[in-house]
Amino acid sequence: MVEYTEEIEDFEEEITESEEEIQGREMFEHHRFEADKGQMPLRVDKFLLVRLPHASRTKIQDAAESGCIRVNDKPVKSNYKVKPNDIVSVVLSYPKREIEITPENIPLDIVYEDDYLLVVNKPAGMVVHPAFGHFSGTLVNALLWHLKDNPLFTGNDIRPGLVHRIDKDTSGLLVIAKTEEAKSHLALQFFNKTSDRKYLAVCWGNLESETGTITGHIGRHPVNRKVMSVYPDGSHGKHAITHYKVIERLGYVNLVECILETGRTHQIRAHFKYIGHPLFNDAEYGGNAILKGTTFSKYKQFVNNCFAVCPRQALHAQTLGFTHPATGERLSFESPIPPDMLQLIEKWRNYTSER
Template identity: 60%
Template sequence: MQEQEEDEEELYEHHRIVVEKGQDFLRLDKYLMMRMQNATRNKIQNGIDLGVVKVNDNPVKASYKVKPFDVITVSLPHPPRENGILPENIPLDIIYEDEDLLIVNKPAGMVVHPAFGHWEGTLVNALVYHFQNLPTHRNGEIRPGLVHRIDKDTSGLLVIAKNDYAMAHLAKQFFDHSIERTYYAVVWGELKNEAGTIEGHIGRSLKDRKIRAVFPDGTMGKEAVTHYKVLKNMRYVSLVKCNLETGRTHQIRVHFKHIGHSLFNDNTYGGDRILRGTLFSKYEQFVENCFKICPRQALHAKSLGIIHPRTGEFMQFECDLPQDMQDLIQKWDKYVNNE
């Protein structure tokens, strides 16, 4: 079972609370403590400070006194669900770490979060082990907070929050689409334009609920915008740089499938067969060898730009293309140049 990357919006609890007719005036934070299960006062106060808790569509202070018929809306990151998860001593490629956050380079093939069929060997299992030895770990209360995910077979950068404040701050950046994310992908064919934007609502496919599809008329799904630039044309395939304006499930994979350029070796969206080139035995064997070199969709989360939750500084992180994608590009380049 393939893990699905979630839309940023799906990583949040969304609440709409209408204050009861007979409610006495009470501080907003105290009122929400009574009404929201499993929400700590710190988490609620952080949400209020960041403006993701609103009363009658307006941001307010924690000291605001709720009154009957007030409409309170809340968008807070889901609490980490690491209870009972087995810590595993799995090596992590840590790009950066401080008291608030952790940036890791996830390898292809690693599931981010435990789920049916993947209870062990996940990034969270590794993080739980790693966090056991940190000074921020207190009686099992503090666990790494996932504010976004990438697919099992996509490699690259992820940011993990190490406390409630960082979790709320980073989650708001993803919710507001202010995070800068750059992916590199190898796609089938040469694109007509050197740069462009792919737009089209993305939602669950009407034919297969396990995958996503584009709904160009916007009547279904959620808005999705992908900006791209061609970095290298190799006649049958191209290396492209993608910047996400939104964060929908399988967004890059679905958008490029939609415009007729599925990602190389993406077995969910049709890229695991020859889509460009003449079908003769030498070429078929060459492509089969390429599939073996990069046995997954050729997609890598190469850079990540965030505002640090504590300092307010903009921080940019980058990592190299993994070896399988480097070898794939080199092999295609050599094949085209020798034709």
């Protein structure tokens, strides 16, 4: 029997060196087993139960009902009999962590909500889920209050309903599941890359091409564990691909649209740093210095004013699309550019027009 394990995705979030963050980077695990040549017919739930000691039979059966158990790349029910050489894959959420999380009455910008999920527009500055140094004021604290009558949000799970996330200082759209079935269904879409996500960013410098693709493994920096590095030779990290398109050239910065083919931690930020175009005012990746432009004091003052207008990395999760886990309808959402990034863009437009 051969087993492969990987994560649904590395959710983009602020990195710390804490155990909480390291264990909390992924919400789902993906297992792949190859049945032996001499495998006797056996129900797939029993087959997986002996191979996944941390998972209950109920959890495995729920995964089957949600279409998250596949044999030879086809979804099966719990009573499917595993045969010799079958390839069995399953997506499961990680076990809940026992820490106390307090519901907090924090206003949420809810874009859409029904009995199965909700889509929120997260402001910059809000951490998605509790971690070391951030046990209050997070999106999860707010969700526990908003969904306090929902059994999925009444425990001490630091990731209830979460299937992806974005950095603390990145704004934009997130989908949250309200049932275990919806959570598994949505997680599978993110794993299979059938969800759609577009980001809007302001980066330093003029990109050579109107469109492009950045490819390079992403892993933790060998010295500074709070940031990620790109390893183009694939010696470390995980495969990552970012597609971009220049939306507007604004003198010494570019407004770009980014589409993620993978979802690694800090992917856009690390990739643009790697190609020499860090995101504007991204302190962790060198974008909070004047990287392009003139040496005139007036220009320096202008850029410092831009830093003050948008005091965080200029990155916004603008669009989100996925298939509804219950109805099968394709849903698409778009978030307007937040005021700080809009002011930043306008300032650079005015600067460019006056040159």
